[in-house]
Each structure stands twice: as C-alpha cells, then as structure tokens.
Amino acid sequence: MAEKSYFWPDVNGDREYTDEDIARLIGYFVGTGIHPTEDQCLHVTPGTGLSVVVNTGRACIEGKGYDNTAPLTLTLPTASGSLPRTDAVVIRRDKATREIHAVILTGTPSSSAPPPSIVRNNEYYDLKIAEIKVVAGATSITQADIKDTRLDSSVCGISVGVLQQVEADSVLDQYTAIFEQWFENLENTLDENQATNLQNNINKLEEKSLSVKTNLTTEDLDDIQTTGIYIQNYTSNATTDRHYPVKASGCLMCVFAEGKAYQYYICQNEGCIWMRRYNSKIWSDWEQIYPSVTSGSNDRGTWIKYPDGTMICSIRRTDQVIETDGIVVTFPQEFADNNYTAVVNVARPYDMVACADCNYTATTNVWFYNLDGSSTAWKMVTYTMIAIGRWK
Template sequence: MQKSSFFNSINGDRKYNASDYAAYFGSFIGNGVYPNPGNNLAVTAVGGMNISVAAGKAWINGYYYENTGTFNISIDAADGVLKRIDRIVLRLDHLNRQIVLSVLKGTPASTPTASLLTRTSDIYELGIADILINNGDTAILQGNITDQRLNNDLCGIVHGTVEQVNTSEIFNQYQAALDSFKKEKYVDFITWVENLKDILDENTAGNLLNSINDNTSNLDAHSSDYVRQPFSGKVDNNSTSTDYKVTLTPPLTAYVDGLPITIIPNVDCGVSPTLNICGLGTTPLLDADGVALTAGAMKANKPYSFVRVGNNFFIRNGSGGKPLGVNYTGSCKIVAETATKGYIECYSSGTLSFSDRLPQTVDVFLAGGGGGGSSSGNSYVGGGGGAGGYTKTFYKVKPSTPVAIYVGSGGTAGSSGGSSTYTGLTSASGGGGATSSNGANGGSAGGGGMVLSTSAWSSGGIAGSNGGNGTPPHYNTGSSGAGSNGTGQGTPTTDFFGRIHAAGGAGGAGGNTSTGVGASGDPGTSSFTAGSGSAGQTGSVGVMGCAGGNGGGGYGGGGGGGGYGSSTRGTGGTGGSGVVIVRWGY
C-alpha cells in the first residue's frame, strides 16, 4: 500500500491520527534520551530508599516525552536475606496514551538480575538505570546505581536525522582495545620483573621483600578493622535464643566503643538476649532506650543492627527490637511484628504510652484476677474460686499521653480477685472468692466490665465462670466437683489470639473420716498455665489425705478449693492474677 503525508484537508478528505505523526517523527528521530545537558533524565540517590530523576527529554517510537522538573520515586524496602535489582524505565503505554517513569521491581536472589524490558505493540520501555538493593539495605547508595542511558540495547542517545549512534558498538570497540592493551603490557611487565631479579643485589632484594611484608601486615590490619568495615551476617549455628555467638575471620581481638555489627538470628530471641563475638564475653543487647530486649523482639532470619557503647550493644534506630514509640513502666512482654504492628501483654500495673508513629486506635483485652478457693472446715470441703471476668474493646490513641493500666491480683483463700482496668474507664472485675458456708459452693464468676466506647466485640464486659463445688460432707467418700471455663457470647474467655483465659477453680476432695480417699477435681480448661490459680492444700485424715482442687488455668484463673481433713484442713488456693493485652496495627 502506498502512503504519503501530510496535505491540507478539503472537506475532511485528509485526516491523520497521532500514530501517523509518530511514524513520521520516528522515521528520522531514533529512540533514546537527549545527550545535553549531561544529567538529562539522570537517576540520583537522595537519601533512604528514595531516588530522583532529573529533568529531561526523550523519544520513543516517534512519541515525545519531557520531564519538566525533578521527579522523586520511593523504592520498596530491601529483603532481609536476598538481593535484587530494580530497573527504572520510561514506559510508552498506548492503552493509556502516555509515557511515564516507572519501576520494574526485581526478584530477590543471591545473584540477582534486572527484569527484562517489555516491548510489544501496546507497551514499549526504555531502561535508564539499574539499582542494586543489597539484603538489609536501609538506604540506596549512588555507587549501586548503574546508568543505562548510553546502553543502546536498553536506551541510547537521540542522535542524527536517520538513526541514533550505536553506542553499544562503540563501547565494545573501546573494551576490546583496552583488553588488547592490558594483555600486551602484562607480558612486558612479567619480562621486566624477570630482568629485575637478575640485576638486584642481595641488599636491594632484601629491602624490597621487607617492604612487601610491611604492606601485607598493613593489609591484614585493614581487613580486621571491623569498625570501618562492619560485619553483617548470620550468627553461629550453636547460638541460643538468649546467647547469640559470632565468629569473625580474622578474629576480633577486643571490644571497642563504636563497634558496629549487623546480625541475623537463627532463632527468635528470648528474654534479655546477649551477644558474644569471638569469645570476648557476653554483652547485653539493649533497645534504643537502654532497656533489655524482650522475648520475641528479634525474629529469626531478620537483620538487626547494633553499635557497642560501654559494656552494651544498643540497637540502631529503625532496626527493630521493639516497636518504636511503645513504652510501659510495669512488667510486660512486647512483641513487634513490624515497626507499626504488634502487641503488649501487661502482667503488673503501670503506665503505657505511644508515639504518633503508631496507628490511631488500639484493641484492648482485660481479664480480672481470679477468686481464691475456700479452705475446708470441720464438716465441709472447700469450693473453687471464681474466674475473673473479661472485656474486649478498642480506644483512640492520644500520642505521648500516658495511659494508666491496673492489673487485678488474684484473691487469697476465700477472697475475691482484683479488677483490671484500662484508663480507668474500662474494667474487668475479679472472680469471687469461694464461700465456706454449707461447705460446698464454688466461688461466683467475676463480673463483666464496663465499656465507655463502642466495642468491636460486645456492648459490655463478660462474666467469668463459677468455681467448682466441693463434695458432700466429709463422712461420705467422693471426689471434688469440677470448675469450668469462663464463657461469654457462647464461647470461652478468649483473647484476640484465641487463647483461653480465666478458668474456674476446682472444688476440694472429701473422704472417709479414717482413710481419707477422694481425688482432686479438674478445673475448667485453658490454653496455658501462666497466670493460673494455685491448687488447694491437701487435708489429712489420720494417715491419709484428701486432695485439694486444682487451680484454674490462664490469667485470672480461680484458686482450687482446700481438701477435707480432720487432722489438718486444706487451705484454699490463691487466684491467678489478671492481664491486660493491647494490640495495634491489626
């Protein structure tokens, strides 16, 4: 088919599309970026994981592009273990009718390669730069940016009226000439060295050897300077969750202030972990505030950077270890899944504060302290203590404003447990202590707490469970009654993570007045033993004893009832302390 253009239109008989003009310009303007100025569309590191693309112009298949000012781009965070190469491209998009700057994110690998360019009838890309992202990088270095503007296979320079200069061919010619020159001069150098051996006298040769040895010593000293060349890698395989070990080659001979190191733990850290480098001694790992790291603050196969100051290694800001901006004055466990997602379990009363780096709302779970089991009497067996009540809700966060948290303690024998509160506005009441009247009734359930903000789960707190009843009077043989878990909305007392808390305590056992038979009953079920109520004391009848009831498991569990005894009466068990759990970013 014959085509010609462009002519004036008469009554609409000459109409042209954008593609007609693109084909026209593409016939004498080759693809690429403009050569002047030299920084035309140049890619530069500007701090952190950010780059900028300078102002400039380019042509792609006859379509014109211009960036009128500096264009900033954020690069995705580095992988903790593997490297990758991201490619910065100019993309001609026929479907969206535009040319835009874009990032082709590479695939993480030990030996990464850049993604291939797309060049189809709909999409056509020019690669202007490649960026190497090393594992654990928190900032892009200019030295890791490869300028591809002169690479004719990826981009090239707009030049000439018919075809652009084939810069790849020129580059290959220069490279071949350099290789030939190096090969020729290498032969000349070896010949010169052999001749030098023949003419050097013994003293001169000895001095030269001494100089070489001195230079080798200087190189060895430089390779062992771990302050200027920080170590980064996995800890030794024999490391434990509280004792990380690192072996360096050449070895580090002494700890010094300012010594930096980045480690990749083999297991999640335990409470108050330490680091031992080359057997120089264990050193505490602290957060940025100088507080020992909590269990789970460091995750396996994730990089964490530290610097030694005095007799401690302090974690670098932004390297993890604990969620930034979370502080609590009481006993607790802080788990940071990311810098903005995690939770804290509060085991004793204190104040909690957040920074403005966290989300605006937090979820709160409270369980009150468990009630104490009753002691056995002359004619009755002790009942199990009631489980603490619980509440779930959520709150708006006011940055840097301390929040008062009270964790209810477990009740002693026959006494109620304390209430747990958050800000004084939301509470979960403690479980009731078991009564000793009539000798068999278990403690009442803890009351549900009040909620003054809209709850995502319920309109009010939920009661815990009653403790188990004791057996009939002591002259009848039998085993104790069993406690049960706290229930609310038809389900057990569970926190955000599905763990069951606040089980009622079991009643004590009764038995024969002379032999004392009867086994302890079981309390309500729970997911763990932490925070559980203690078992009731075994009573004695003659030479035998009647077992006390087992305490309820989970935080806020009821205490077990005391076992019957005519000689020694069993004392009721203490209820388990409550807990307050606060989470964010979920």
Template sequence: MAEQSGIFPSVNGDRKYLTSFFAEYFADFIGNGIYPNPSTQCQVLANNDMTVILKPGNGYINGLKYINDSDKVLNIDTADGVLKRIDRIVLRHTVLNREIKAYVKKGTFASSPVAPTLQRDADMWELGVADIYILNGAVSISQANITDLRLNSTYCGIVHGVIDQVDTTTIFNQFQAWYLETVDDATTDIATMLSAFQSDFNTWFANLQDILDENTAGNLLNMINSLVDRMTVAETAITELDSRLGTAETDIDNLQTAAGTASTHIGTTNIHVKITSGTADPTGGVDGDVYLQYEV
C-alpha cells in the first residue's frame, strides 16, 4: 500500500481526500461510543408494551457521527410461549448504505438464551447500547428486563480520547454485580418476611382454634340464639305497650273533652261539675268534682 499523508492544501485538485480518510483521521484519536452528557443519551427505556424507546443522543463509530434528535420507538418481536430470548439494541454503521441507524438485533429462542453477537468487520460495525430479556409469554417489556450496555466498553462505551482512555468496563461490571446482589438480598428479605408472617399467622390461627373448641363454639351459638330470642320477646312487648299507650291516650282525650263541656243546671242555680282524670291520687278540688283514676 502506498504512503498517505494529509491534510494539505489542494493545488488544482492534486490533494483531494475521501471521506474515509477523514473518518480514519478522527478515529485515530476519538474512540467509539456514546457521548456521556447528558446521561440519558441513547438510553433504552421500556414503553409498557412490546416496544422500547431509544432516547435522543449522539454516537460515534470509526470517525463517523450519529445523531438521534427525538425519542425513537423500536418494535420487539412477539415472545415465544415456552422459550425465552435476548434481543440487542444496536447502533449499526452499514458501509454499503453509508448510514448509522438504530436496530433491534433479534436473539435466538432458548431456555437459557444469550444475546446475539455484534458484527464488526469491513461491511458493518455495531455498538450495543442495551439488551432486552424477553420472557416466554411476555406481552410487555419492563425496565427490569433491560440491561444498559452503554458504559460497557466491550459493547459500547463512551466517546473518549484513545490515547488517555478510561476503561469503563470494570465500573460497569462492578455496578452490575452490586445491582444483582441488591436484588438478591431484597428477594431474600421479602421471602424471610413472608415466611415469618405465615408462621405468626399459623400460630395465631392454631391458638384461635384451641380457644374456639367444639364446646366453646356450641356455647357461643346457644348464647347468640338465646339473645336473639330475648330480643324478639322484647320487640313484641314494646309493640304491645305502644298499642296500650295509644288506647289510653284516646281515652284521656275523650274524658278531657267531656270534662271541659259538662255543665249541669239545677233549678235557677248553675252547678258546675268538674270532671278530671289521671294516674296519681287526686289533689285539690271541691265537693261535687269527679276524678277518674286509671292505671296504664
């Protein structure tokens, strides 16, 4: 291969450079990956269905720029009823098409699936930004099923200077290990709490069964039935008393009406007879008055 150098001023077109030359030039000191700021650049998020969202962001592959300026929805193929699958979200530079675009790289169904490998050759170069774990029978993707690969320099990494490069793979692996350990601890704690609760409930229920044995339950039922009978008798007595009070009130009204209008005239002298009634002993009055005492 002949020697090459540049970039020099062109005199009458004698120093023309291809885009591939510029791409190689920038790739020599700018590494592949996703730009780190803001932290959501090219992040993959769940969408509560069988799609995921690629957030806006910029990427860099072998000296070529990738820009996504809005949320991009990516479709995930239907899950299998029995087997699982891992799909990988990639930024793919296709040399023949002269473009970089986001794709869903579909995995293979298996009981213990693995993500598809990245293609990196003269025809195509891929950055893996996320893995999607598709459970058997799944009808939606949750965020817990998405593994972020952006900080893993084996699959993606962040754009950096290749001379003074920071390998983020160790940081990613450490975070991933912490996350898995935290999830495992939380699962264990929840299982322990559920077991303790179940044990306490079983103990309480067993004690309740001991207290409410057959004789005790029978006695309680008899007491309840007796109370119901007594309530029925009381309700009947109250009804009868209401009826008697109604009759007594009618009699009193009639007597008071008669007492108020009764007047007897004897000869030329008017003799007024006062007629009253009540339940107590009579008090006051004059000779000739009439008092009717009754019981309720």
C-alpha cells in the first residue's frame, strides 16, 4: 500500500494498527536522540574501578521511548596489558527483545585505539552517548577518559520537537554546568576588575534573547558578533583558520554591546574555557582562562598539562626486566602524537647503563633498551622516566 492514514475507528477489523504505526506517529513530533529534560540527560561519569555510570535521563529512538530513572552502573571488560582501546556507551533499541537498554560496545586494543562502530539496522539502533578511553593496564576510569558524544548528531544528538526548537538552557546543560563551576572559583583566580568585567558581560548576555545554533558548521568565529549561544558539534569544523582557540567541539558564548564584543569558548571534552575581546575592529588572541594548568596521577605516574598543549609525564617504577629485551613503559596519559622526547635513568642495578635508548613508535607507551647487559635472566630494575610532548 503506497498510501496510509491513521488513526480511525475500527469497523469489523478493517482498521487495525501495530506498535510500529504508533511509533511512526510519535516520530512525526519527537525526533530521535537524547531528551533535553531537567535531569542529567544520560550523562556518563566515572564509576568505581573499571566502570562508568549512566545518569538519569530520557531518549527517543524512532518513536520508541526510553527512561532511566536511577544512576546505572556499567562494568567495562578488563584492560589490555599492553595496548589501549576505546569503548562506547550506547542506548540500544533491540527489536527482537522489544527493549531499549544502555550497553557497552568494546573496542579492539591497538596503538590507535579507534572507537567501535555503532549499529543501525532493522534489528538494532544505537545512540552513542560516550566514548571511554581504556589505557593499557587501566584499573579505573577518570572523567578525562570519557568523551561526551551526546551532542554529536552523527551518532546521537538531541531529541527535539519537529515543530518547535528546543530551549537553549536544555541543550546547553553540560556547558552551563562547566561554566558555572568555573565562575564560582573566580575569586581565587581573577582580580576584582576581571571578575567584575566578566560578571557584567554575563548580565548583558542574560538581558538579551539567546539564539541557539545547533548546526554551526563552517562559519568563521571572527564573523560572529551577535549576542547569543552557538554550538559546534564537530571537531573537524573547529579549525584555527576559522579562528577557533583549539580544534575541539564546544559551545561559543558571544556578548556584543556598544561596538565591543567578548567571546567565550567552552571545549566539550576537556572542559577548558577560552576568552578573547573585539575592539576597534580587531579580535585579540584567545586566552585560556580555565583551567590554567592541569595535573594528575595514577598507578603509572604523574602528568602536567599546560594550556599551550605541552605535557610532561614523570614515571618512577621498579619492574622485572630481561637485560637483552628492554622494557615497554606505559605513560600515565597518552600523547597526541609520537613526537615526544623521553629520557630514562636506570638507578638499579648499577651494572646497567644510566641512560637507555628509546623507541618512539606509540603515543601510549615507549620501549627503552640497550641496557648494556647480556643476561637473559629476569632482573628487578628501578628506573625513572621524563617524557615531554603534546597532549593536544
């Protein structure tokens, strides 16, 4: 039948409808994606050990509804001992079981660690809400390991009314939370004049109507001088020649008044905030205003990340090593590429060379060798390593 209309009163069984008919009708009014409700919109956060938590929220998949009314813990498979991988958290519609559930898709360990592909066919339909970076030997997950993909319309996206656009505050919950948390700490990071100036800009932003552009694509940020909030969903569009501060998806807030403008860019995954000014028809350089420097540690060592992209990793360990083979050392954080420099100092045993050679072939680990030992037996080796490269 090429044409079909519904719903009509049934007369002797001549107007029978299925669940697919109902779902199709719902799809006329509600798009597929995450519902921008007042809850946490299925935000994924770290759990205990190798687990993540899918927080409360709702979704719609081709007319089928999904509700998660309490935090849901999902356990990840054991990490590889030598290679990283990327897992994905999806909301999956399963026609065979007639259910929708949150599911972990396990990636394949490799040096590049690509994320697993989502499934969308007649049986399954996936909404990818997060990617999880599982480094080699990981025993826990941090917030830095979680990439939020809810606003990426190619794999998830926001469910909005087909006949009405979504409210700005609903779409931007994750950005607003980052911005408000940062602003609460301004007294410790900004002087009085800077804090007052930023507050005045926020007040101006609140006084004006906000326009949400969920499909910001290839626009040059130099040309955006209208007060409002703008969304860039795709990292590939956020290029320096379009005057983005970093190559990252995120949210742009612009305040324009009396011939002057301020832009604040909030990166989606890192949570960092950049700011620049427009005056006398010239834009200033971008300045990262939060956080200025980040650092952390895990069972593999410590790291410091600087706003310009520099990262320094420090490792001190004692491992069992065969002198003739060397050892593979996993960094506490992955580098953006293999153009880093690593210096290894072997403290014990004393008959080994003080500085070993390194093989720079992976972003997650480095192999050091030439220990000046000929033994094929295992020995306990105490060493320190400093690696300097880029995290972005």
